[in-house]
Amino acid sequence: MVKHAVAVIFDFLQTIVLAAAMFVIIYLFVGQPHIVKGASMEPAFLNSDYILTEKVSYKFNQPERGDIIVFEAPNRQNADYIKRVVGLPGETVMVKEGSVYVNGELLNESYEPNNTDPAQFLKEGKEIVVPEDTYIVMGDNRPHSSDSREFGPVSIESIIGRAIIRYWPFGRITQIARPLFEQ
Numbered sequence: 001m002v003k004h005a006v007a008v009i010f011d012f013l014q015t016i017v018l019a020a021a022m023f024v025i026i027y028l029f030v031g032q033p034h035i036v037k038g039a040s041m042e043p044a045f046l047n048s049d050y051i052l053t054e055k056v057s058y059k060f061n062q063p064e065r066g067d068i069i070v071f072e073a074p075n076r077q078n079a080d081y082i083k084r085v086v087g088l089p090g091e092t093v094m095v096k097e098g099s100v101y102v103n104g105e106l107l108n109e110s111y112e113p114n115n116t117d118p119a120q121f122l123k124e125g126k127e128i129v130v131p132e133d134t135y136i137v138m139g140d141n142r143p144h145s146s147d148s149r150e151f152g153p154v155s156i157e158s159i160i161g162r163a164i165i166r167y168w169p170f171g172r173i174t175q176i177a178r179p180l181f182e183q
Helices: 002-029
Strands: 031-035 050-054 068-072 080-087 092-096 099-102 134-138 159-168
Touching: 031 159, 068 134, 080 099
Parallel strands: none
Antiparallel strands: 031 050, 050 159, 068 080, 068 159, 080 134, 092 099
C-alpha cells in the first residue's frame, strides 16, 4: 500500500516537473506574453492589452518595416517596450514637418495621423543613416511615445520578439498583421 502511494506521488511529481520544464522552454525560446503599458501604441493597442510575442522568426529572418516588436528598453532597466519598426539597417530616416521620410520618400503610415515630432535623437529635418544590425522604432501614438526619436536605434540583440496575437481582452482578440506601405 505504501509502495503504491509512493509510486502515485512519484508519477504525479514527474508530470509536474515535465510540464514545468516544457513551460520554461516555451517561455524562454518560443513565445512569451506581454502586457501593453501606456498609450504609445494606441489605437492599435490599448493600455492593459495582452499580446503574445513569438521569439523564433528573428533567429532566421530580419525584422521588416511595420513589424510590431518587443525589445528591452534602452533607457529603463527591467522594462520592455512595444513599438513598430519604421527604419531598417542602411536606410536613411528623417522627421520633417510631422512626417517620417525613409530614403527621402514620405512613409505612408495609415495607422498614424502625421503628427511625428522630432526629439533628441531624430531632430527636425536631419537625416540619419540606420546603422547595421539596428532599427528605428516608433510608437503609433507619437505624442505619447518614448521611441527611437528620443533614444536612437534599437539593436537586434535587444529585440525579444515580434508581437503576433492580442489575446486579451476577449472582445479584441486578433492576429497582428504587418501593414502595407506605399512609398
